[in-house]
Amino acid sequence: MNNNYHKIKIIVMLGLFAAGANAADINAGKAKAAVCQGCHGSAGVSSSPLWPSLAGQGAIYLESQLNKFKSGQRENEVMKPIAAGLSEADMQNLAAYYASLPGKSAGGGSDAALIGQGKEKAGMCLGCHGNNGQGTGMVPKLAGQQPQYLAKQLADFKKGARKAPQMNAMAQSLSDDDIKALAAYLGSL
Template identity: 65%
Template structure:
């Protein structure tokens, strides 16, 4: 038996013995009861301090929950909430929130017009309407306060994410405010 054949056979055998597990949205909804105080009963936060999770991609949500669980993304509350989550819990939560409809947070119309001019730099990763793109989160409709804080944290280095740190360093406080208002004003289907 040649090496290529052995590797291929081993991969097929592994896939048959360990099939991918589909997410259980019902289990995710049940587990999400602990999240509702901050992220809202339907994944839409009522507070500008916390992000809305409704409609985010499951890939993005899974990645962030794993970062919180591992302590790679620092937030005392989220680190504590995620520390005991198993991979299946994370997958179920992500599937539940990804399937919920989002809602626009709104934003100051005057600042939003200014922010729209700056948003082109965001579209390469986050999509033309800032609706997200795989591992890159949906920004559309997020609370301006939350978005502004995240951009400020990226700028200062308090939140680490390579290219986001570099981009945020180019933004003034006024740019951050305008972008956050524009992002909040976008429709979030």
């Protein structure tokens, strides 16, 4: 075998080793998550309409959001100081931990007609958020979130208080009733 083959083999092996060395540690994430439990629940399932459930959310999305809170790109008076104290490894570990947990539906409430209206309008959401609202990569899981939390996020996108160009544009087309219906449906998944 030629010398270049061995050099390439060594470089690939070092790259694989380095990737493994940077792998997220779910147990470290679990230990770090103690501070998160007050808002996001002991198993990552929030019982409060103010805070999202993190269980089952994609690790890539969670890490991205922690970075946005830390940098100030996403504003939240509670999350900013928490994220400011996290290292890159902490964020990766927390994201891996919450992504490893099973999600649980918050339910959409008892208004079947409202849930049905939301289902009719949900096509605009499911193209990006997955056909069951399960999220994909950088796009968050909406299924099972607290309806009030979802409604607030949609309203914030509509007002421009939360910034994401595609969501800001999409939310502009929603009435307050549309927002309530979508939130009820997505929460029921």
